Amino acid sequence: MLKAFGRGGFALKNFSQQAEDLRGTEIEKARAIAGIWLWLLMVPDVAFALCLVAGVWLAAQGELSVGGLVAFFATATVLRWPVESIGFLLSMTFDARTATDRYFDVLDAPNSITDPDRPVTLAAPPGRLAFEDVHFRYPDSPARFPDLLDGVNLVLQPGETMALVGLTGSGKSTLTALTTRLYDVTQGKVTLDGVDVRAFGREDLRGHLAMAFEDATLFSASVRDNVLLGRPEFAERSAAADAALEEALQVAQAGFVRDLPDGVDTLVGEEGMSLSGGQRQRIALARAVAAKPAVLVLDDPLSALDVDTESLVEAALREVLASTTALIVAHRPSTVTLADRVALLEDGRITAVGRHSELLRTNEHYRFVISSLEDEERRDATRQNAREEAAR
Ligand SMILES: Nc1ncnc2c1ncn2[C@@H]1O[C@H](COP(=O)(O)OP(=O)(O)OP(=O)(O)O)[C@@H](O)[C@H]1O
Ligand SMILES: [Mg+2]
Structure with a gap:
């Protein structure tokens, strides 16, 4: 740098x-x-x-x-x-x-995110994710600022894939973090099948719901352990574990791991091999997919991938998403097209929900956000071409 x-x-x-x-x-x-x-x-x-x-x-x-x-x-x-x-x-x-x-x-730092006294358990894996009048502000934000999330209402039906779109800094990552209780809402609630996420045991909740973040963190462990992190039953090697690993790597287009010195047993993360941003993202995505959650929350998981790899990942993701409720923060128009519906986050509220084409036609702000994403994508593509030129 x-x-x-x-x-x-x-x-x-x-x-x-x-x-x-x-x-x-x-x-x-x-x-x-x-x-x-x-x-x-x-x-x-x-x-x-x-x-x-x-x-x-x-x-x-x-x-x-x-x-x-x-x-x-x-x-x-x-x-x-x-x-x-x-x-x-x-x-x-x-x-x-x-x-x-x-x-x-x-x-002694107090942890306000705790398990309830009598955690609720669901008989079947949940499918419906809903935000009901969700308000949120970071504890250290100055009092004169309005709430970052100021009454978000959004319902994801079972099996539905919803893209979340908004300008940078609008609070998309924050909204996704609320689903798995990395933060708690300051008002309102997030529900799974109608049950407040705060009513579940945290482990139970995080078993229903898996997340992948934009800045993918890998642990100092083998690729295998990183990907199967969410499947404790696969801690021992077995044919089923191998199959789950393969499938997740396939969806995330992370075939490159086979070319690492020790294949899926290569140590990655801080003490292991350094991987590129896009490679790390793909392993993190594989981790979320391998967890086989009922609800999948992806905070812009494809941002560091080149356009070709992204479309491959999307094709594979489409199959997984068919049976999973998913909330995907999108930074690219192509990610938006993965979704059944798109939600627009603006000034701390969801101001529009609908199909991509419909919103493009009817919503001024949506057109503005998408065109700014397209600009970004064009810049990325130019940069990528320049890199390829230089490599040749
Ligand atoms: N841990 C934190 N503590 C305090 N403020 C934060 C924290 N994380 C984010 N913020 C603030 O909250 C606002 C929204 O951030 P957030 O990351 O949710 O935006 P975003 O919509 O995901 O943006 P991007 O498109 O760039 O990823 C920003 O103004 C940011 O400064
Ligand atoms: Mg973000």
Whole structure:
């Protein structure tokens, strides 16, 4: 990044300055420690030397027996270490206290997203996802701002695929995060088959509903473990697990994993192999698909894919989506065409719901949003062509 912007020199200067400051502080610290150690070690030794001189003198005068002198030094030597170690222990207590304070800062942070006392369970997997007068604001947003979501009403019928479209920053990602209780609504409710999501146990809820995010996070684990994360029953290798893995990778067009050094057992994520944004997105998408949820929520899961791969993923997704209720945030007109209906998020509300062609005809704001998405897509395509040119 810095290289790309030609700011390497500036960053280096900044870094050198900070390194210089750190070096100064470290030297100062070493000086202080050396000073303390000097006194800590010198004072007892000097005292010992003075006692020895005084003792020898007293013994020579006959006021102290040689045995008494030896006994004194024997006792003093035994006691010296315990007394010194009290000093160490005291200084360690201060370190430990600071560390414990920070530890409890984290642990004591209240978690407002908790399981209800009597969680509801459903007999059959849910199909209908509804937002009923949903209001939401982030706790740290200034009071003068209106609610980010200001009365969202939207119903997804069982098996329906709904695309969510809106300008950037309109709150699409936030709305999807509410479904799986990454945040709780501040007013109104989100329901699955008419049951408030807050009435389910969290694990139960997240078993019904799987999500894939735009900025795909992979764990430091094999591709297999990353994809089958939502299927605890497949933690052991089995033919069924392999089949589920294959199917999910197929839907997400993640065949590239077979070319990795160890195939699906290649370690990816922070400590493993680095993958490109589009590759990570495809694995995250495979993870959501592999979970076989009743409701699938995808926050713009295809944004980093090139147009050709995207259409392949879409074709495969179409089959999965036929039987799944899905809410898909779309940043591309082509993703919108996957959906049965499209919902338009504007000023914190759903202002229009309908078929893509119908909304294009009747809704001014929808036309505006779609044309801005098309502009973006055109820019992406130009960039991609340039990359291909450069590769040739
Ligand atoms: N964790 C957070 N804390 C506080 N504010 C946030 C947080 N996440 C998002 N916001 C704010 O909420 C608003 C909506 O963000 P959100 O990510 O939902 O938009 P979006 O519609 O998904 O945008 P995009 O199309 O760019 O993905 C933004 O103004 C953002 O600054
Ligand atoms: Mg978003």
